[in-house]
């Protein structure tokens with residue numbers, strides 16, 4: 001029988017069919033995405049930092065991940081020989097295995113330590129730690145304490161990263177012990193799946209397909225769900241599953257008498273009849289009071305788990321670029337301003353402070369009055385508020401900018417304007433092509449914020465491969481298109 005490992009256990013707890021597919025339908029497994037690879041590499045770095053907190057351990061990592069037997073033997077031998085710290089300590093009991101990031105002995109206690117690349121403890125961390133506790137205990141090496149070592153979200157970088165400050169140790173022993181009965185029940189259930197290669201578990205799709213993880217097999221199990229399905233209803237709050245259980249899959253099949261919100265009804269009518277909706281009064285009331293000059297503004301940011309810039313925290317949105325289209329009044333020509341910092345200014349030892357340089361440029365580009373228009377403005381406002389905390393001498397200027405924002409997202413989020421092409425989204429990436437089909441990002445090398453952020457981060461980390469000068473132009477072109485897109489939307493609304 002195949003061994004139940006931690007990852008298989010976690011799969012099986014989410015869904016028995018998922019575990020079955022992991023084991024017996026490898027043909028269904030999609031390739032590893034770039035995003036997953038990035039997660040692995042930041043996970044590796046954090047694992048190395050964790051080992052610095054518990055140095056000089058013996059490493060039980062197996063030479064081949066297909067054969068853990070030597071790791072089980074080494075771990076047993078080293079514990080019995082009194083080795084203080086073991087990395088990748090591996091245990092086996094009753095066809096279930098557990099490999100632990102760090103096994104450490106301190107003050108006569110045995111500590112099990114799992115390292116996590118997250119800034120808090122999630123319920124599924126407790127689930128997998130409970131399995132490890134169960135295996136270790138039954139293998140005769142019960143831990144006295146079980147800890148998660150995760151990223152400290154209050155860490156502020158100042159020079160090189162000290163693992164003592166960057167990582168935080170959380171005692172989860174009681175929670176893990178509480179889950180032992182549940183772990184035993186889960187294992188009975190999952191062993192039954194593992195032992196029945198010929199029988200695929202009968203599991204219907206449900207909310208568990210996306211929680212706690214988006215399942216890799218949705219392309220297979222969800223293939224009967226049509227493109228414009230009940231699951232594309234915005235703010236569904238369970239209505240999607242209610243309809244699905246009644247056999248209603250397509251938006252176009254939802255009967256008129258079903259109680260839907262205004263926004264949901266617009267979407268259904270859009271699919272059924274191709275109809276659009278505009279509340280001109282609400283839109284006019286909203287945008288006609290905006291005072292000129294109007295500043296159409298957009299930041300691009302990096303938000304690495306491992307901070308790269310002094311004074312920033314894990315996952316903090318750190319701006320490296322902005323685009324600004326200024327409309328002095330309705331009839332004037334548009335003025336464009338932009339900023340893109342030098343990636344080397346993010347590197348330690350640089351005499352240039354990229355955030356300070358950005359603030360100075362903001363001061364040069366913004367006049368003292370007029371509304372600042374952003375799409376989903378809370379993002380830009382939050383970035384500016386963080387800058388105001390980091391640079392108190394500029395707080396008054398930055399707070400002044402924050403107080404002038406208006407949000408171009410509102411007419412779409414509040415469903416004052418709807419076109420079927422927007423589907424279930426009020427995001428600019430859907431609204432813009434619905435309003436101006438000729439205005440696209442397709443001709444751009446960099447065509448979305450995620451790619452812009454990852455590209456610039458790779459320049460900071462010196463992992464970028466390619467023509468940096470040309471790529472900087474691509475970054476500028478992308479950000480400019482974003483603010484130009486806002487101008488197009490605003491004009492469209494003004495002309496209604």
Ligand code: SF4
Pocket residue numbers: 014015016017018021203204205206208209210215216217218221222
């Ligand atoms: S898509 Fe849903 S039902 Fe299918 S394997 Fe994944 S979790 Fe299970």
